[in-house]
Amino acid sequence: MTKKQQSIRNTLVIILLVFILFYLLPYLWLIGTSFKTRVDAFSIPPKLLFNPTTANYHEVFVEKHFLSNLGNSLLVTFLVTGISLIVGVPSAYAFSRFKIRGDKLFFFYLLGTRFTPVIVLALPLYFIMSNLKLLNTFAGIVIAHSAFNIAFVIWMMKGFFDTIPKEIDESARVDGCSWLTVFLQIGVPLSANGIAATAVFCAVNSWNEFLMALILTGRKTATLPVALPGLMTPQGTLWGQIAAVGAVITIPVLIFSFMVQKYMVQGLSSGAIK
Amino acid sequence: MSLQVGYRQRTALLFHLPAMIILTAITMVPLIYNIRISFFGFTLTQSGSRDVFVGLDNYVRLFTDHEYWNSMWVTARFVVCSTLLQLVLGTVLALIIHYYGGRLHRILTSGIMIPMLVAPLVVGLMFSFTLNPQFGLYSFLVDVFHLGLSKTPLSSGGTALAVLILTDVWEWTPFMMLMTLAALRSVPMEPYEAAILDGAGRILIFRKITIPFIRPVVSVSIILRAIEAFKVFDKPFILTGGGPGNSTEVIDMFTYREAFVNYNFSYAAALCVVLFILLLCAGILYWRLVIRRQEDD
Secondary structure (H helix, E strand, O other): OOHHHHHHHHHHHHHHHHHHHHHHHHHHHHHHHHOOOHHHHHOOOOOOOOOOOOHHHHHHHHHOOHHHHHHHHHHHHHHHHHHHHHHHHHHHHHHHHOOOOOHHHHHHHHHHHHHOOHHHHHHHHHHHHHHOOOOOOHHHHHHHHHHHHHHHHHHHHHHHHHOOOHHHHHHHHHOOOOHHHHHHHHHHHHOHHHHHHHHHHHHHHHHHOOHHHHHHOOOOOOOHHHHHHHHEEOOEEOHHHHHHHHHHHHHHHHHHHHHOHHHHHHHHHEOOEO | OHHHHHHHHHHHHHHHHHHHHHHHHHHHHHHHHHHHHOOEOOOOOOOOHHHOEOOOHHHHHHHHOHHHHHHHHHHHHHHHHHHHHHHHHHHHHHHHHHHHOHHHHHHHHHHHHHHHHOOHHHHHHHHHHHOOOOOOHHHHHHHHOOOOOOOOHHHOHHHHHHHHHHHHHHHHHHHHHHHHHHHHHOOOOHHHHHHHHOOOOHHHHHHHHHHHHHHHHHHHHHHHHHHHHHOOOHHHHHHOOOOOOOOOOOHHHHHHHHHHOOOOHHHHHHHHHHHHHHHHHHHHHHHHHHHHHHHHO
């Protein structure tokens, strides 16, 4: 590579870095504000250097009891992820390994579930849950979130199972293992990374979800996103506290996602790239 | 042999069964229920209206409801603009990172991934924070650089929709970029080597080899993004509330308002049925384009 090419390359990368920093600025600003006092947050020109404080976090999570919403969010996310994986992973394996009559139709149905707007299911589920006395309960929201996530798990996991060579399980079959053993002792361990990425994805879906939770949860079961708009009061918007909740909603998602980043991209693009 | 086949079939069915049962119970049953109530006159304001059969009245009403058509028009503009912008920006970023990223490849991708992981509701709040006329970063920048831009873009219809589109572009350009980048990396080397041996120029190689290779992935990503954009709710809900007027009221928000603000349950159910049919068409398009193609390979 010539010197000129090298310098073009470096300039482009620097421009790109600046662009990405600028792109992320609104988000970084939000996180910064969560650690600012009220005076610092509203000062013009904006303060880049300030004395960080955790007052916002204390006010919203302890005094306003958002800790219980955080607990609700954790519980729902945990249950939804568990159920979706337990139900979805075997089905994904079957899609990858066996061809049976009607499985194409089922796969299309899964796709349909993925494409359906949340409101289309949320409205009838609201009536059904209220008839079953499941409105404002954890069971109601967990069931509803699972519907979307099971389809998602099957879709994503099929891609991961497809990458395991079929010869491996055929040889185990010849050795006399049942399909259940093959699935549990070969399929699952070999796609552990894929399962981890799918679990993170599932958890993020449920953790970030707003509309279904807004309709199906109540005061006692509200998740963090549902409780968040409550900080925009008629007396004024509590920006510092909103920023604090925003940080608590997003930072765990980022940490977990970066842990499985490589497999997440692979899973996202399965269905688009072979 | 036939025993063997039977065993495979039974195993497969057993593996599918839990998912099939649960999904049917929580998606099929609500959908059918939805279709049923869409033929009734169920509203909260009239007692006993739950059992009044009105036939196709709700569907007829929908076709003459200018608020419905307004929300469809808003949604259409939102979907087209945000998908196109994501396509252009995402592809350009992917190309730069692919060809010039070098060792910074990983850190650049990680950084760019952040927006799509932020909860859509928080994205909306973040923008309303940034655009706050009193202390927001946006109005500060407008002042400092003397930009001739409105300091309150959310107070007029056209610019409010533009802001809404930008929030979606901010959040999902990373997805477009990741998809395109993955496609670029999966292009095999052989055709390039052959083309270079034949003395083809870089632009010709890009047009004749790179573009045909990444086109299928990019087109699938466009469909996925368009469908997701069609379902947007959280960001307009928190950022504009559909306003000013109903200039940013997308179809999901309109349906939500009919159901849970005006309590016209049956009318909202009819809206849901129409929405479902529209998305089903999109699903069939996706199926033909993606799944068929994979099977042909």
